Each structure stands twice: as structure tokens, then as C-alpha cells.
Amino acid sequence: MYSTIEIKKRFIDFYRLLNYKILPGSSLLDPSVPMTFVMSAGLVQVETSAMLNGGKTHNQYALIQNCFRYFDMERIGKSNAHLSLFQMSGAFSFMNADRQSCISCIWKLLTQVYHLPPESLWITFFSGGRVAGYFFEPDIETYEAWLKAGVNPGKIIGLNQEHNFWKQGTNIVGREHAPKCGPHTEVFYDRGECFKCSPECRPGCKCGRFIEIMNTLFITFHIDDNFKVKTLGEPFTETVIGLERLAMVLQDVPSIFEIDTIKPLIEQIDFFINSPGISQAEQYKHKCIIADHIRAILFLTADGAPPPGKGGRARLMRKLTREMLTSRIFLDINSLEFIQILIKSAINLYSEHQPGLLNAENKTFEYIYEEKQRFEHTLKYGKYQLDRLMQKNKKNWISGEEMVRMEKNHGIPNNLLEKILYQRQISFNYQDYKQAYEQWRQS
Numbered sequence: 001m002y003s004t005i006e007i008k009k010r011f012i013d014f015y016r017l018l019n020y021k022i023l024p025g026s027s028l029l030d031p032s033v034p035m036t037f038v039m040s041a042g043l044v045q046v047e048t049s050a051m052l053n054g055g056k057t058h059n060q061y062a063l064i065q066n067c068f069r070y071f072d073m074e075r076i077g078k079s080n081a082h083l084s085l086f087q088m089s090g091a092f093s094f095m096n097a098d099r100q101s102c103i104s105c106i107w108k109l110l111t112q113v114y115h116l117p118p119e120s121l122w123i124t125f126f127s128g129g130r131v132a133g134y135f136f137e138p139d140i141e142t143y144e145a146w147l148k149a150g151v152n153p154g155k156i157i158g159l160n161q162e163h164n165f166w167k168q169g170t171n172i173v174g175r176e177h178a179p180k181c182g183p184h185t186e187v188f189y190d191r192g193e194c195f196k197c198s199p200e201c202r203p204g205c206k207c208g209r210f211i212e213i214m215n216t217l218f219i220t221f222h223i224d225d226n227f228k229v230k231t232l233g234e235p236f237t238e239t240v241i242g243l244e245r246l247a248m249v250l251q252d253v254p255s256i257f258e259i260d261t262i263k264p265l266i267e268q269i270d271f272f273i274n275s276p277g278i279s280q281a282e283q284y285k286h287k288c289i290i291a292d293h294i295r296a297i298l299f300l301t302a303d304g305a306p307p308p309g310k311g312g313r314a315r316l317m318r319k320l321t322r323e324m325l326t327s328r329i330f331l332d333i334n335s336l337e338f339i340q341i342l343i344k345s346a347i348n349l350y351s352e353h354q355p356g357l358l359n360a361e362n363k364t365f366e367y368i369y370e371e372k373q374r375f376e377h378t379l380k381y382g383k384y385q386l387d388r389l390m391q392k393n394k395k396n397w398i399s400g401e402e403m404v405r406m407e408k409n410h411g412i413p414n415n416l417l418e419k420i421l422y423q424r425q426i427s428f429n430y431q432d433y434k435q436a437y438e439q440w441r442q443s
Helices: 004-017 043-052 070-075 099-113 140-149 243-250 263-270 280-302 312-330 337-350 355-393 400-410 414-423 430-442
Strands: 060-068 085-093 121-126 129-131 134-136 156-159 165-167 180-190 210-223 229-242
Touching: 004 060, 004 085, 004 099, 004 243, 060 280, 070 312, 085 243, 085 280, 099 140, 099 180, 099 210, 099 229, 121 140, 129 165, 140 156, 140 180, 165 210, 210 243, 229 243, 263 280, 263 337, 280 312, 280 337, 280 355, 312 355, 312 414, 337 355, 355 400, 355 414, 400 414, 400 430
Parallel strands: 121 156
Antiparallel strands: 060 085, 085 229, 121 180, 129 134, 165 180, 180 210, 210 229
């Protein structure tokens, strides 16, 4: 079994032998994305790290980058393969891509360095499609490169622009800069037919059978404000591996929360649970949320969060903390010591290779404790407003619109509001709530 540390080492050693310059990862609070945190092991971090280490003097770089994806937070505990905070192994080549050489290296890394069975690997490539009004031809060069690398043609499938064409968002580079774009190819690990959802189950399906472990982008074009496509003066290739997902596959565990660097946190939470009234599946979901969010809060704090003010970063820190505290309520964990112990456990797990975490213990606990005080005050006032509403309406049911107001105006998270309503025997219609929430979201 490969440890997560060994997986990282093999990636760096592999690309070092190919004469890639090894860079440190950048801070999660990169100035290039001021309203949020670093979201991927991409070009922004490479250019930032290169400039901080003497300028971009090489054509090829590799690094291990901490990443945070706020848009995956709602999937935590529901998906076996998603984290909000994760590590991405990235290799970048700033030159005209020799796709055959690049893809042969990827296949060697996966099958000879990590010893993944070729019969369990599936490949996707761009089958052609329209992007920003322009039609891009199928990426036949990539398809043929995989064939020459030795991949079974039955395991190579073409997908459209929604799956296999990357376009840089203007929220990252700004409207004044032309978004870079290009086709990409992905590698999926097949967990087996026992996980299939239908006879047509293939990579790109959301059933959980196929785990995406690697993605290679061939960034060769850009689209200007007039939607004209031009060839980049400096094309580049970006190969990234989701470290924890690869660990999940190599360690042969059913969930990303069972790998060697996360399972100890899940086991630590077990000591404090006092909630026999909820199902094992519900317990596990909340344990995953706590483990994921405490990791994210710790790493973000070590890099300088929470920043002052009321910007996007501050809101994300508050959301992480309050979701963690809500799961703590569902698991009926009353001990405040629980937070301290979990922070210490996370530091013990990661600080050998992330020494900056050692100085973040007190700040992390203080932030969570202060947010806990504010959250408890919010919940107390929200329950008071709920009591007033029920007294005013003189009924034992609540409308979907009223539930949305409780959530958005008075700060009671919806899942916790439902728990409170059940406890007070107040009836509600979940479909009415969903409809009212969608109306609120679009207003």
C-alpha cells in the first residue's frame, strides 16, 4: 500500500528526472484571487511561485499545491471522492506540446511508477464541439497518442466541450485579458462493474463507478472579447493529479475519508459522538463534514485567514466554521475540548510536511471559538423569532417561504431548522421550501 507521502514523493521524483524545476506550492491566499482562496494547481500558482523564486527561467515546472474549492462544500459527506481542501500534484510545460511524449509519460507514471492496472484505467478526450460560438474540431491527435501509448481503444471515449474542453474564466483573469482555452484529456479509475448505474455507464457518469484521477490540459488558444479564436504565442500543457483521490485508489478504500491522512480524524471524532438517534449514514456524513472543514480552516488560517473585512474570504471561513459547528450539534458533541483535540490531531498528521501549521494552532482555535459564540447567539435569536412567528400565526406548520426567511434573515441553517421543527412537532413541506428557496435565489 502506498502512503500519501510516498505518492507525493514518487510524483516529484518522476518529474525531477525529466528535468522539471520543482517549486514550492503557493499560499492559499494568493493575491491573484483576492475574493476567494487558491482553487487549483494551475498556471496562476506556477507563475507566482516562479517569480518568487527567481523568475520563470525554465520551461517545465512541477509542484504539490494545496487547493480549496468552496463550490464542492455541499458535496462533502455525500460524495466518496470530494474534499473542499485537497492537494494537487501538478506538472507544467511552457512550450509547443509534443502530445505523444506527454501522454507516454503520463501512462508510464500511472502504470509503472504507481503500478495501476491498465485494464482499470479509462481515458476521455475532446470529441469536438462549439465553445463561445466557435466550433473546435475533435482532438484526434490526443486520441492517437493514447493508442500509441498502448491503451486499449475500447477504453478511450470522446466527450464534448462540457467534459473535455477547458476555458479560463474571466473572473480569474478579468475581461481585459483574453481567456486561455484548449482541449483536455482525463484518466479515470474504474472501481468495477458492481458500481455501474446502467449498461451504458461510462466515464463522465456521476454514479461513482469511475474516479477521475488525472487531467491534462493542452492550452493552445485564446478567445478575445470579440469571440475570435487565436493561437497562443506561448502554449502550455498542464497535468494535474488529485493526490487524495489517487491515494483512495492505491490504498483500495471505498471513500476519500478512509485514506491514511484523513481516517485518523474520523476515528478521533468517534470518541466524542453522543447521538444514538441518527442513522450510521447520517453520522458518517457529519463526521466527514467536520473532518473536511477542520482541515480547511486549519490550512487557511496557517496561510493568513481569516482576513479582515467582510469579503468573500471572510464569508467562506464563516461558512466552513458554521457548517462544522452544525454537524457538531447533529452529533450531539458538547465538549469544547473536542475542537482543541481535533486541531491538534490535524497538526500532528500534517505538520511534518506543512510546518506552517505548527504556528496556527492557537489562532485556529480562537477563531472557531469566537465564531461559535456568534453562531450560538444567532441560533438563540433565530429560535426566538421562530417562537414569535408560531405564536403570531397560531398554527403548528410553517410555509416554505417562512423557512427561507428563518434561514436567510435569522441565520438558522436549513438542516438545523428542520431538526428544530421536528423536535417541536411543527410540520412543513420540503417541496414548498425548495420552491421558495429557488425563488429567493433568483430574486
